[in-house]
Amino acid sequence: MLKSTIAPMLSTLYPQKLFPIKLASFCSALPRSPPTVRQNASTNIPTLETPSYILPPASAYVHLPFCRKRCHYCDFPILALGSSSTETADDDPRISNYINLLIREMEATQTNFNQHPPLETVFFGGGTPSLVPPRLVAKVLDTLRSKFGLRLDAEISMEMDPGTFDAKKLKELMGLGVNRVSLGVQAFQEELLKACGRAHGIDEVHEAIEIINSCGVGNWSLDLISSLPHQTQEMWEESLKLTVEANPNHVSVYDLQVEKDTKFGSLYIPGEFPLPNDTQSAKFYRMASKKLSEANYGHYEVSSYSKNGFECKHNYTYWINKPFYAFGLGSASYINGTRYSRPKKLKDYTDYVKNLEGGLVDLSQEGDDVDEWEMAMDIVMLSLRTSKGLNLKSFGDDFGSEVVVELCKVYEPYMRSGHVLFLDDERREIKEDEFSSLVLDDEKLENEIGFIRLSDPDGFLLSNELISLAFGVIDP
């Protein structure tokens, strides 16, 4: 049930790995799993009319891969600098050389749009972007501004690790326009931080929270990981309590993914001690949902919670299938209906940038074209992870009413079991009796049901299975 967690934004859209995702950054784009979609588009496949994915991107993901060391669970494309690096990072040539490469990539990117509205969101993900000196972050922002434009009110997020910044550095970053911080805490227990191989201890966590609050960052998020080895319910409850006390506007809760080729991958088997089993992991999930909801955090996506109005705008781009640029090692862009993943090794990425400058990379030719049915699955998968759910009217306009009716029918038993909610256009819940009369007439069903969403937490907990069911309807 629970163990198939991380997916979309990191590794593009992975039907086999759905539930709580490392969503903060759309980095480390692994190649898509082999498409299980209809490859031979037949004539009755509807054509998308004004799809948002062909608009110029209004978002950019920027991958800053440096870390002091690699955490034991992490399989992101990172470059470990060594643990004494916080002091020396300021003039580390590895960082400045990478930033030069990144800027060259941005400058060599062909936009091919007649008009380019300025960017609305920028997300610096990592790695540990807070290791990068502000003067180099300034260069990246200047390049984005001159190449694509950057709105004055753009959401500019940065992932930061405890122990890698002080108030002076944070204020400098804020002065450059960084207005949203995503703090990687993961756990509030020294022994768990150690077991994860984090480069910081609990004192730095408290210090980082203090710095963020005292600098007046108006919009910040705190990341936690559940189902860590030897993590107990008491520890998890304590982490949630201290999270609420830290008073971020946003919380991301990821269920541990044991990735192959990581230290955890060599030490642990999912579901076996010292990792929790599925039932225990589900308890962690329910507890997070309960405690954070009680503290006024809306559960707006499977692994994301926020105070009203503090949903992450950048991540919404991914969830509503809008296009976005991506720059840097291992990052994945989505432009004109094509996903393109950059190399994960520095040498290969360096060659990639040179080829881009030499006109030898044509993103539109070499990327992974997303056909209509893949797109339908992406839309279902991403939107069902959000509390808004799937908008059946626009889905029907794009992919046909038959598929909408079939989706409603396939989810009927799950509506009755409380895992799926049917809502009308005004988001009023359609109860069982009303549904029973609608289901007799396909046209009524199509007209009356505006949205399908998964319930919180039961439906979200079953999201893998429920989304797979929808895939079966789209690609029988």
Ligand SMILES: C[S@@+](CC[C@H](N)C(=O)[O-])C[C@H]1O[C@@H](n2cnc3c(N)ncnc32)[C@H](O)[C@@H]1O
């Ligand atoms: C790109 S990482 C953030 C990097 C940042 N340097 C840090 O570690 O705090 C974004 C988030 O993904 C989550 N994450 C990374 N690997 C994970 C894994 N294997 N399982 C669950 N969550 C993971 C962590 O919560 C992390 O904060």
